[in-house]
Amino acid sequence: MNSLRIDSDRFQHDFEALARIGSTAQGGVHRPALSENHLAARRWFRERIAADGLEFRQDPAGNHSAVLPCPHAQAPTLLLGSHLDSVPNGGRFDGALGVLAAYEVLRTIRDAGIRLPFHLEAIDFTDEEGTLVGLLGSRALAGNLPPSELAHPRGGRAALLEGLHRAGLQESEIPRAARPPDSLAGFLELHIEQGPRLLEAGADIGIVTGMVGIGSFLLTFTGRADHAGTTPMHARRDAGLGAAEMIVQSSLAMRSFSDEVINFGHIHFSPGAFNIVPHRAQLTLEYRSPTQAGMDALKSTLTELAHASARKHKLELEIDEQGCVQPTRCSPGIQQAFRQACKRLGLKAVPLPSGAGHDTQALAQVCPAGMIFIPSTGGSHNPEEFAAWPACVNGANVLLHAVLEFANDFAGG
Numbered sequence: 001m002n003s004l005r006i007d008s009d010r011f012q013h014d015f016e017a018l019a020r021i022g023s024t025a026q027g028g029v030h031r032p033a034l035s036e037n038h039l040a041a042r043r044w045f046r047e048r049i050a051a052d053g054l055e056f057r058q059d060p061a062g063n064h065s066a067v068l069p070c071p072h073a074q075a076p077t078l079l080l081g082s083h084l085d086s087v088p089n090g091g092r093f094d095g096a097l098g099v100l101a102a103y104e105v106l107r108t109i110r111d112a113g114i115r116l117p118f119h120l121e122a123i124d125f126t127d128e129e130g131t132l133v134g135l136l137g138s139r140a141l142a143g144n145l146p147p148s149e150l151a152h153p154r155g156g157r158a159a160l161l162e163g164l165h166r167a168g169l170q171e172s173e174i175p176r177a178a179r180p181p182d183s184l185a186g187f188l189e190l191h192i193e194q195g196p197r198l199l200e201a202g203a204d205i206g207i208v209t210g211m212v213g214i215g216s217f218l219l220t221f222t223g224r225a226d227h228a229g230t231t232p233m234h235a236r237r238d239a240g241l242g243a244a245e246m247i248v249q250s251s252l253a254m255r256s257f258s259d260e261v262i263n264f265g266h267i268h269f270s271p272g273a274f275n276i277v278p279h280r281a282q283l284t285l286e287y288r289s290p291t292q293a294g295m296d297a298l299k300s301t302l303t304e305l306a307h308a309s310a311r312k313h314k315l316e317l318e319i320d321e322q323g324c325v326q327p328t329r330c331s332p333g334i335q336q337a338f339r340q341a342c343k344r345l346g347l348k349a350v351p352l353p354s355g356a357g358h359d360t361q362a363l364a365q366v367c368p369a370g371m372i373f374i375p376s377t378g379g380s381h382n383p384e385e386f387a388a389w390p391a392c393v394n395g396a397n398v399l400l401h402a403v404l405e406f407a408n409d410f411a412g413g
C-alpha cells in the first residue's frame, strides 16, 4: 500500500478538461457560483462520475459528490474536497484542483480494491467564494449557515434567488443539507497556497495548522470642515490627517506582530473637495490572526492607535465593529496523518496557518478537519495563479496517503 500512487495522467486530463469550462482569454476561468459556467462544470463532474461507474450524490444545498461506499451502511463518511466555483475572472487552480484531487484519490482507492472503514466522498461545495453567500454549501452541510445570511446575502437577494432557480434548488430546502456530526469521520482538503511562503521555504507541502480569525472595524473620524487656504495648519481639526495617522501608525505597529496582518481597504473623505479641510474620514480596517491571543492583541493595539490618532488631531472617533470570525484550529490527528504521508513520500512539509477562509473552516466546527497547501505562484483570484503539475501530483498523493493513515488510525480505534 506504501507504493500506491494516484494516476497523474488521468488526473491531468480531467484537470485540463475542467479548466476549459468557463475559460477566459487570459487563461483563467469565470465560474461564479450557480452561473451557467459553474453549472456546466458541475454537469461535467457528474458525467465523469457516471462514466467511471461511481455513485453520485447531490444534496439540498447543491453540493455534488462522488461516493465510494464501505460495506457497513452505518459507518461514518470521510469527506475530501473543495469547490468548483471561482471568483469572477479567477484562476484555474483555486478549488478545482482540490475537487479533482479528492476525486482522483477516490478512484485510486477504488481501483486498488482497498476497503476503508468509512464511506469516502469527494465533494464539490456550493459557493465557497462568496459571489452569493460564501461557504454556502460547506456551512449548510455542517449545519452552521445562519438563516440571516440567506436573508441578507453579500451578493444580494436577487442574485441568490436567480442562482438557486438556475440550479433547480429551493431556498427552503437548504437546511436539509445538514448532516449529523456523528455521520462525519472528518474532512480533508487540498488547495493551492495562494501566497509565497512554501516557495520561500523550499517546501513541497504546507500542513495547515488553522485558519485565521477575521475582525473588521469601520472607523469614523470627525473634525471640522474649514477653508483650506485661510485656516492655519495648527488650527485645523483635519479628519483626513487623523485617518492617515492611523494608517501609518498601524503599519509601524505591525512590526511587533509576526503571523498577523491588517488591511485598510477603503477610505472616504467628506465633503471631498480640493479646497475644503475634510471634516469626516471613514476607514475600513480588517485584521487577521491565526490565534485568539493574536486577535485580542491586535484588537486592543488598533483600538488604542485609533484613539491616539483622534486625540492628536482633535477629532471625535467612532468605532463600529463589523463582525468577527474566530480563528479555527485544524485537527491534530489529521495534521499528523498529513505529516506521516509526506514522510512516506519523501516530501518536505512545513506547518503554516492559512490566511484565507476555506470550506475546512466550516467543517472544523463539527468534525476533525484539516488541509494541505501546495506551492503556487501568481497570487490568486486572478488568471495568473499557477501551480506546477508535479506539485499538484505531490499534493494528491499526500491526500491519498493521509486517507490511508487516517483509515489505519480509525480502524485501530
Ligand SMILES: [Zn+2]
Pocket (backbone or CB within 6 Å): 083, 094, 095, 128, 191, 358
Ligand atoms: Zn478556494
